[in-house]
Amino acid sequence: MWASAWLAGAAAPDDVLDALAPWADAHDVVAVDDAAADATDLPLPTRPPSSLTFLLAALRRAAPRGQARLVLPVAGDIRGLPGPGAFSDAALAAGEGILFPDAGLGAVPGIVADGVLRWTVHVVRDQLPPPDYVPxxxxxxxxxxxxxxxxxxxxxxxxxxxxxxxxxxxxxxxxxxxxxxxxxxxxxxxxxxxxxxxxxxxxxxxxxxxxxxxxxxxxxxxxxxxxxxxxxxxxxxxxxxxxxxxxxxxxxxxxx
Structure with a gap:
């Protein structure tokens, strides 16, 4: 929600960072592979991680007015996921993920150390299913x-x-x-x-x-x-x- 509000110009970047702070002492950001690194200028997992500020910048470059989509997949209920691939596998394992359809990107959060939440960014260019609209x-x-x-x-x-x-x-x-x-x-x-x-x-x-x-x-x-x-x-x-x-x-x- 905060990412979508920020992309629309309805929230300041500091507000986004402040809103995520209670979820972990630190938020790392990495690209899952070379394709994601090339698309976002984010580091690979083998290099020192980046921060949420750089993820927001990558989203703004890719889709200045894009919107985010939440996925909460579990075995037997994978609604909202793209086709088979690294993002779908990671989101299913985590039970959650965020897609940025206009940017062709997705991110999956996961705890990597005490107090450290890592966002791993994927390129998602497969055709996404339409949003699962439920009133x-x-x-x-x-x-x-x-x-x-x-x-x-x-x-x-x-x-x-x-x-x-x-x-x-x-x-x-x-x-x-x-x-x-x-x-x-x-x-x-x-x-x-x-x-x-x-x-x-x-x-x-x-x-x-x-x-x-x-x-x-x-x-x-x-x-x-x-x-x-x-x-x-x-x-x-x-x-x-x-x-x-x-x-x-x-x-x-x-x-x-």
Whole structure:
């Protein structure tokens, strides 16, 4: 969202850097191979890494008014990825990535050391699938509906039983997330959906934990997995829809 706002002239580069700071003490940037290095002037992984400032500059050179697209692929759900290749493999392994279709570039984040987040930049020239457009209100409704539909299954498995301290676990999981900063003009609906998705994600994490001394049988664990999977999918869809709507609005915001 911040990259799209900056490319549209609706955010200052320092604001982008400040917004990413809570996610890691340091952000490195490298090009995955010679093609990406030639296209962006970023260093290869064998050389000292560059910084986000140089990544922003490379994006501006490649597509001055481009927009970013979030991908959240997992096995069995690779919507939004280009064809087979290094970017798709890396994004699938990380569970996330960002595409800049107009620039023909993509970036995948990954922790490489304590407090160091590395963005690896790829050339992505394969024809991308059209954006997986989901109306934000539909994504929000489906997220709530999936939580409601799965509740009875989880209860029958004992997953939703009261566990001492479970509310504290969920609250702690939410507190542990980096503090998000939002660009001016961030759509309130996108913000609400992203916050709800974070809450559901924290509940999913708590629901995946067995009670002390109460490990599930293999069949029950499989049933739990099946019950949680639609909610996980709904969380990803809601996040993608919220980000897509925010990008659309921010990319048309008045320049600062």
């Amino acid at each position: 934000l209100n539909h994504a929000e409704f489906d997220l709530r509906d999936q939580v409601r539909q799965s509740a009875s299954v989880l209860t029958s498995l004992g997953v939703a039983r009261h566990r001492p301290g479970v509310r504290e676990e969920i609250a702690a999981a939410l507190r542990s997330r980096p503090r998000s900063m939002w660009p001016d003009g961030m759509p309130p609906t996108s913000l609400r959906v992203l916050q709800h998705a974070d809450e559901v994600d924290a509940i999913l994490a708590a629901a995946s934990v067995d009670e002390p001394g109460g490990a599930l049988s293999a069949s029950a664990a499989s049933a739990r997995r099946d019950a949680l999977r639609p909610i996980e999918t709904a969380v990803r869809v809601a996040r993608r829809a919220a980000v897509a709507e925010a990008v659309r609005v921010l990319a048309t915001s008045p320049a600062v």
